[in-house]
Amino acid sequence: MDARFVKTVTDARTIVEDRGLDFVKVGVFDIDGVLRGKYLSTKKFFSVLEDGFGFCDVVLGWDANDQLYDKESYTGWANGYADATVVPVIDSCRELPLEDNMLFFLLEFGDRAAGVCPRQTLKRVLAKASDMGFTAAAACEFEFFLFNESPESIREKNYHGLTTFTPGNFGYSMLRASVEHNFYEQLLALCEEMDMPIEGLHTETGPGVLEAAIAYDEALKAADKGALFKTFTKVLAQKNDLMATFMAKWSKNYPGQSGHIHLSLADKNGTGSFFDSAKENNISDTMRHFIGGQQKLMPEFLAMIAPTINSYTRLIPGFWAPTEASWGIDNRTCALRAILGSEKSQRVEYRIAAADMNPHIAIAAALGSGLWGIENKIEPTTPIKGNAYTQEFPEELALPKTLWEAAQALKKSRPARELFGDAFVDHYVITREWEEREFRKAITDWEMQRYFEII
Structure with a gap:
């Protein structure tokens, strides 16, 4: 069998x-x-x-x-x-x-x-979608860096002077993909055999960085596949005397590592709910309100999307990561990218997430906020044209700058408690506050270099 x-x-x-x-x-x-x-x-x-x-x-x-x-x-x-x-x-x-x-x-x-289980939390959101007459499909895509290192060598080097899998910036490189085809093909085969097939795999900009787009599926299965992909990519890497990291950002010299989520809704007959040929850009009222809810609640839900201290080092202007709860049509400078297409393919790309996300929790947040928008008929702002990084936004669309700020916003969020339950919100906030307090105990290289001799 x-x-x-x-x-x-x-x-x-x-x-x-x-x-x-x-x-x-x-x-x-x-x-x-x-x-x-x-x-x-x-x-x-x-x-x-x-x-x-x-x-x-x-x-x-x-x-x-x-x-x-x-x-x-x-x-x-x-x-x-x-x-x-x-x-x-x-x-x-x-x-x-x-x-x-x-x-x-x-x-x-x-x-x-069950109240604090990440997978059960996503299932509660999916139950709400079902009650509203929808089924949800999703897909995760991850960027990850590979290093010619081992668990022992990175500790011996104290995470400094690491040797990347390949050198230099070479996005979409056929040269790298051909020379290193053994690892690429092993990863493609592994994901196929483990029922988390990859639709696309290529180098990104940066030394030793790859991006993998996992095929879409029903949202719960997509979350399972995304989470399993991270674990078993690391397993495969170490079996090849490599190491993979899914940190949001491992070096200030390179862009961060994304964990984008693609989402769509269909009715119980399987007909896509985001497409309406009678509407501008074929964006249905359902899709528009879905985007509106995601945009409105992104500042409140950010701790579920950006869950680590490191997540916030990525969210700075000019590094292919959004800095406000913006949206646009096929605009990669925005937090939410509306991707137009057929009734089957039209979807929203939730671009604020990084590779360090927990897929079950992140999809719960991205999907739940969209459902809340449909339920409350939330209108999004006018879609951004051009570079979102250079435009001004109202204060309510500003994103928390630290994990602590994001945790406090989640703690106070009534929609979060309605969607995910008090048990999950209370427990999750405690875990994020702990992460911030642990970070405050650390003495960073930046502090040593800046203050040790001079101050």
Whole structure:
């Protein structure tokens, strides 16, 4: 049986038995989009297929460096970091072609943890879309840098003087793609086998940077694919004595790394909801209000889109990243790019996101704000023509400049609480405030170079 055909508990049992597996791998995405998992024996896996099993809830109570949050909302010392229920996502079954005869299943949190689970948060937004008569499709595209380094060498070098995969700026390079075709072709094949096929793969501007556009799918599956792509691109890189980073910006000398999200809506019959030939630019009222909601709520939801300290180093003028909640038609200087096309292809590109996003949380924010716009008939501003970086915008469209400011905006956002729930907002804000406080403890190279001798 092909892993893509696994849809039921019976299918899951059958494919594992037919492969003669003693173990399978399972994993769940945490708040930062890090895949946390384990091996399960076949016997254990079969016993938990329907009702799930206990997974230590500390994975929702620590940061990307396994440091415990100092404030508690969902979990913490007060509840002894008890188990939370996780349930296998049966139709997420995937081959792990980089391993010998191994299958992988995603997990998602249930019961008391569902309120703060990133995947469940996106599912709540999709349920709202369904109640409004829509289905949502999405696709992620990521830029990522590759280095001729290892986990040991980057630490030995203290992340300085790293050797990139290829030298120089060479966007859309056929030379680089041909010389280094082995890695490109391995990545294309891996993504095809793992059911996250790539539509396009090319070099971007910068030494050793690639961009991959993942094929569109139903929004929940698109988020799964985006998150899995990040993890297994890193796995493939390290197996090739390389390292991949999805930081928003690793060097002040190069543009940041995007994580753009493409979104569209259709009705329950599958007819695209963004196209209306009777309207200007074929933009339907639904699409216009969707953009209006995204634009209006972008400053309030930015912490869900730009989740790290590093995210905000990218959001500066002139580096291919938007600086206000702007929109335009096929305008890449804007935060929201309306892409015109047929009834099937017309969509919105949410360009504010970077490669460091958690796809489940970011898509929940991008989609949820658009649905809120449709529900409340929010009109967007006049679309930007020309360079958005050089134009002035009203104060309400200004984006938070730091993660702390963004977290405070999310904390106060009534639409966020309506869309995602108080449990998610309260917990997520605590995690972002923690990230900012941890950063404040750091002494940066910039400070040392600026102050050590002179001040």
